[in-house]
Amino acid sequence: MTVRAMAAEVPPASSVTSRSKAADDAQFKSDLLELIPFLRAFARSLCGNQETADDLAQETLVKAWQARDMFAPGTNLKAWLFTILRNQFYSDRRRAWRQAPWDQEAAERIPGSAGEQSWAAELSDTARALSCLSDEQREALILVGAGGFSYEDAAHICNCAVGTVKSRVARARKSLIAILEGDETLPPAVQPVAGDAANEILAQLDRLAPPAAAEAARKRFKGTV
Amino acid sequence: MKKPDRERARAIKGRQRAIGRELRRVYDNVAQEPIPQDFLDLLREMDAQETESEGGDS
Numbered sequence: 001m002t003v004r005a006m007a008a009e010v011p012p013a014s015s016v017t018s019r020s021k022a023a024d025d026a027q028f029k030s031d032l033l034e035l036i037p038f039l040r041a042f043a044r045s046l047c048g049n050q051e052t053a054d055d056l057a058q059e060t061l062v063k064a065w066q067a068r069d070m071f072a073p074g075t076n077l078k079a080w081l082f083t084i085l086r087n088q089f090y091s092d093r094r095r096a097w098r099q100a101p102w103d104q105e106a107a108e109r110i111p112g113s114a115g116e117q118s119w120a121a122e123l124s125d126t127a128r129a130l131s132c133l134s135d136e137q138r139e140a141l142i143l144v145g146a147g148g149f150s151y152e153d154a155a156h157i158c159n160c161a162v163g164t165v166k167s168r169v170a171r172a173r174k175s176l177i178a179i180l181e182g183d184e185t186l187p188p189a190v191q192p193v194a195g196d197a198a199n200e201i202l203a204q205l206d207r208l209a210p211p212a213a214a215e216a217a218r219k220r221f222k223g224t225v
Numbered sequence: 226m227k228k229p230d231r232e233r234a235r236a237i238k239g240r241q242r243a244i245g246r247e248l249r250r251v252y253d254n255v256a257q258e259p260i261p262q263d264f265l266d267l268l269r270e271m272d273a274q275e276t277e278s279e280g281g282d283s
C-alpha cells in the first residue's frame with residue numbers, strides 16, 4: 001500500500017526529542033485530526049471520486065507529518081495542508097480530472113467522457129459542467145465557492161496573486177454559463193431546483209453520501225423547497 | 226415552440242447557481258462525514274513510529 005510505504009520512509013525523529021517537541025507533535029497531530037474532514041472534502045471536490053480522494057488526503061497527512069517542523073505554529077494550518085494536497089494532486093497526473101482545458105469544442109462533446117472514475121459517474125449535471133473547466137478554474141471555484149476561503153487564502157494555497165484567483169473564479173463562472181449555453185438539455189422551467197430537478201439532486205446525494213448524511217441533507221433541502 | 230432568449234438566459238443562470246450550490250453541498254457533506262477508520266489508523270501509525278524512533282524511552 002503506497003501510503004504505508006510512504007509512512008515507512010518518514011525519517012526518524014531526532015533522538016534528542018525534547019519535551020516541548022513532543023508536546024508540539026501531539027498538538028500538531030490533534031490539529032491534523034480536526035482538519036481531516038476538510039482535507040477529505042477538498043480532495044473529493046478535486047478528484048470527484050471517493051477512493052482516489054481519500055488516498056490523496058492520506059498522502060497529504062503523511063507529507064504534512066513529515067514536514068511538520070516546517071509549519072509555523074499560529075499560521076493557517078488548514079491552508080498549509082490544502083497547499084500540500086493541491087501540489088500532490090497536480091504532481092500526480094493520474095488523479096487529474098481531464099488534462100485538456102475547457103474549450104468550445106469540448107463543451108459539445110462532454111457527455112460521459114470525463115471517465116467513470118470521476119465525478120461524471122456520480123453527478124450528472126454538475127460533474128459534466130465542472131469537468132469542462134480548467135483545473136485552475138475548478139480549484140478556484142472549489143476553494144472560494146465551496147471551501148469558504150477568502151481570495152487571499154485561496155491565492156496563498158494556489159501560489160498565485162489574489163487578482164489571479166479572482167479572475168479564475170470569474171472565468172469559471174463565465175465558462176459554466178458558456179457550457180450550459182451549449183447544452184441542449186436545459187430544463188424547460190426557470191426554477192432550477194424544483195420538482196424533478198430537486199428529486200434528481202436528492203437521488204445524486206443518495207449515491208454520493210452515506211445514508212445518515214444524505215438524510216440530514218434531505219431534511220435541510222426539503223426545508224428550503 | 227421556441228422560448229424567448231431572455232427566459233433561456235435566466236434558466237442558464239439558474240442552473241449555474243444550482244451547480245454552485247451542489248458543489249458546496251458535496252463539499253459540506255463530505256466534511257460532515259465521520260472520519261474513516263483508515264485515517265485514524267494512519268495517525269496512530271505515525272505515533273507508533275515516533276515511539277519506535279525514540280527507542281521506547283519516555
